[in-house]
Amino acid sequence: MQCILVALCSYLTHYQARPTGIAFVDSSKLQVYHNLRILRYQVFKGTKKRGKGTMWWFYGFKLYLIINDQGGIILVKVTTANVDDRKPVSEMVDEL
Template identity: 40%
Template sequence: MTIIVYFHHSSYRNFKSYYQQNLAKYHQKEFPCLVSYNRFVELIPDILMPLILYLNSRKGKITGISFIDSTSIPICHPKRAKRNKVFLGLSGWGKSSVAWYFGFKLHLIINDQGELLTFQVTPGKTDDQVLVPTLTQSRFNCLYFSREKTLLKAR
């Protein structure tokens, strides 16, 4: 989990380059039992649940103003999507504002201090609006949708 989190904080855009050129060369002392890149890629699906549990333990408090958004998490180039076996049956096709991608979608709600309140990872094709009731269930009393300028009360 640590390696994945630090990759996203690094300036690398490609995980393979990060793993082989940075971790394997300069961080052997921090990770003495570092496995090969291919083996690490095979182990990535196994860390998804522990990572979700960790993030659930780090949630912030509701402060009054919250923001909800989603972002795409592509797992491979679209040309290689049919050959992808790492997240077989879990990922899916989705369309962002830029292009089509194959992977997941991260939906999250943060408070005005930037603390994570709730989140959910879904296949790429999941519609944002369908997930709002699930994300806000038992956490919020009312929701204000700025696009429609409507106020919805929770049941």
């Protein structure tokens, strides 16, 4: 299961677009499983963290994307769910 995240990031960075001067940043949650099954399932044991999205708490990861005005992906980053959104975004912007 963990190799899927690596494959996703490598696929998205393979089709990396060039910055055009206008960029959009967004984050999305990658929920591993439902909150009622927290104690039962052991997917990503030791890797997943609890974080808060726009709709309640969840266990999993966060996906950050920076795209240009044409919809091309410029940068991709995946973090654990408990990371503050400002830190990865500022790191990604520094790379531009």
